[in-house]
Amino acid sequence: MSATTLHENILLVLGLLFAMLLLVMLSQKLRMSYPIFLVLAGLALSFVPGLPRIVIDPDLIFLIFLPPLLYQAAWETSWQDFWRWKRPIMLLAFGLVFFTSTIVAYISRAMIPGFTLPLGFLLGGIISPPDAVAATSVLKGVKVPRRVTSILEGESLINDASSLIVFRFALAAVLSGAFSLHQAATSFVLVSSMGLVVGLVVAYGFYLIHRYFPTTPSINTVLTFVAPYVMYLLAEEFHFSGVLAVVSGGLLLSHLSHRVFDANTRLQANSVWASVGFVLNGLVFILIGLELPVAVEGLGSYSLRQAITYGLIISVVIILIRLLWMYPAAFVPRWLSHHIRTQETSPGWQGPFVIGWAGMRGVVSLASALSVPLLLTNGQAFPQRNLILFITFVVILITLVFQGLTLPTIIRLLGISEAEERMPTDAQEAGIRLRLRQVALTHMHQHYVSDMQENELIKALQQRMQAEAQRTGNLLEALDYDDTKRQALQRYHQVLLDVLRVQREELFVLRHEDVFEEEMLRHQEAQLDLDEAKISHMPH
Template sequence: MHTIFPLLLSMIVAIVLLEMWAAKLKIAYPILLVVAGLLISFIPGLPPVKINPDLIFFIFLPPLLCEAAWAVSFKEMKKWWRIIGSFAFLVVFFTALSVAVVTNYLIPGFTLALGFLLGGIVSPPDAVSTGAITKFVKIPKSTSAILEGESLLNDASSLIIFRFALAAVGTGQFIWHEASLVFLWMIIGGVGIGLLLGWIFVQAHKRLPTDAPSDITLTLIEPYFMYWIAEQLHSSGVLAVVAGGLFMSAKRLTFLNSASRVRGYSVWESFVFVLNGIVFFIIGLDLPEIVGGLRSQGIPVSTAIGYGVLVTVVLIVARIISSYAALIATLIFRPGVAPRSSSNRRRWLIPLLLGWTGMRGVVSLAAALSIPVMLKEHLAFPHRNLILFITFVVILLTLVVQGLTLPYFIRRSRLFDITDNHEAEEEMKQRMKRGLKEHIYRFLKNKYDNNIITELGMEKFLKQWEERSKATDEVLMNEKTKAIFIEVLNVQRQYLTELNKDPKFDEELIRQQLYQIDLEEERLKVI
């Protein structure tokens, strides 16, 4: 314990420093994390970090999936559900199948079950990595929504493939009709359990006398409850967390107060950031043992690297093929929702861009580390070290090669007319703010018209809304005025919630405005 604890503290410090360095270099921090995970394996004398493979999923996946569910726009997911669904399920299965067939044919002793196991591990692109990389370039909201929605759902589909393949490797058999029933229960049961528990947790927040610290603490442990209960009922814990997270995200204004939302955002962002970094460092600490296991099995490191490059190429090609297949199918069956572009050249380059966004990350690492060391018959799990090594090579190559070149390709290809997108976003933002101010002015005028003259603070306050300028701290703010101000903030939230139902408005802009309202309410509390 005295050797591991300082190591963990050093890892967290290193993660923070790497993120700062990445921001200065203007590159995505997962790129530096995966490189650091590789370099740390060369440091002699580091104590080995052993984590029970059965606990890897339970420790890391629930909060990562829940944070992604809270961040994604469910409104945009519904808008683009066809292409998100195809990428999250059909493309994942096609990718896993491609990896299984190629590895079964080219890697000695690699069965189809092991191939599907590896395919399930490396098939899902990583949401954190993609978001961190695209932060440095402007892409359309539709493309961003597709990537975010896909990365949320493909974790569930790929890990279901992983679980079935893991069972097939352990038992040596795969019974289709039994697997179909189990598959249905995992999907239906996982979603149902997640929604039920999400509703229960929402009611608990509403009815219990919670404050910001207790609210945030509960939101941190609730994903673990969703995952654990679903797994105990032999359903999909991943789908339970995703479904429950989406439900609670949609209800966040009804059961969390402004303090819980503002402080919780920072806590969750920091927590997930540290979890991502720790997983990369764990694989770095395990690499010497993994390489030693490869050599003990007579597999040269150069050969294992070649297998990793091969699998990476298969993943990239399969994703690009799937992207073009999705575009062709959309043009044939649903031309009205096909991506629009100023030229055919740009339209046919968009699938190439989507195919190049398949960076792998922390979910793949967590899945690989969760492979048991031994089978039930007390036999070593076949090719475990090779699978771990290939997974790390895939993540390293996709993050470094695709991650570093993706921003360049976007700028060079000029696929997206960023000026038009920026102008449309600014116009939408101004429309939202104008509508919000006019709505509040009418509300105050109708409800408090008789008291306006007698209340100096309200007179100034109403005049500022009428002039569409933001109230400042110099406004006289007695208790009555403050109560009305709080009421105004709640009316603004209601207005924005209704406005979000309009498909023309970007939910991200509305969330930003809601966050500003929460900050304004917190400011009022200290006046």
């Protein structure tokens, strides 16, 4: 690659990144979910004359984007919630993916001239997995039961793996012209189970490095970025599931992180991951929109009208399949098991409908379609490749834009409630803080009585703990919606924020006095930031 080409590519990436940031800010102004807005904006930009043609390399998606995005999702997933709703998660991630692939295979073969059953399964494997980022982004700011978001997040961790496995076997069948169900089933078990094993082994190796090597917060943060790539590449090297390797490894390291990461590492890693994850997600969604010219150009013998018709029909089919699947999957296990009926509250008819309507397709589907080879092993052109790519694009556009824009309205119309929550989120946060203060005070009274009497610093710590416990108790009382207490709480927040503002201004003065080192001033500024962040997460 020449220096000129390299400079042009760098400028293109920087321009794309800057455009993505501006579009996300605009989407916030318009109060629209940014994945939907970025896809539409990318679609509009693709019509701009003179704009450089951007062709996504599928290896770039699978290798550069997919491992960190999956790892971040696994890291942020609650293992408790994942295990609690494992049955509906698995029914969606495996059962629905295979069911969708099968129905799409037979319908596409019957509808599209020249479409074979292996090609139908290939298309089904491509468009079967919903996109997690799109669903969670749309659901932000909308009140839905924790059960709904937990199931959607858990499904998204696993369904990419199952759909890619279907895609892999269907692609092999098209290339070889032969397909064995027994061999495919055996290979599926091997690919899945060994992917899990590779992820767990690699994750435990990184756990040992974090725990026993002399790392720093910066080193630990970099290692968290290295880990998903090692898991993915090692599993794929042995032809196992790299997706399941990243998911299982991410879940394990997240579960063990409290043993190896100190506060500084967590603060630094969380901030870096939040920024990187945001950039990666934003870029892939705007790239989806920019791929329209690539999808249209290669239709060949099919007219644009025909291709759009096929895409619309397939889109309607997969939306209906998901909605129809939800109710037997939600209620048949309840009818068959007394244990499930006693341990789980009924989802009602609204919850399954919301989960069914949240099946928006995204970047994995596009990357899978783009990764279909141009040629067969005998050198002939891969059959129906361009049509598969175009149908995939239409499915992504329809499900992401239409379902994404209507999902908040549907949730409001259904009047879905959070009745299954043990207590409101605000009360849970305050309750956790109160328990932590109480156990700290109990521990100090049991082990440090003499220190609290003789050491003024330790006595001040004990008094601060008591004051914080009292303040948290008052917060819990204020959450009962007593107007007087709530007004007092709001006034308390206003005063505290004003005090922090004055302290921040004083830090600015201290910088100009040139008495204290800059590193110490920045440390104190970080402490003020943490104090302000605590207030911003409290109810107002």
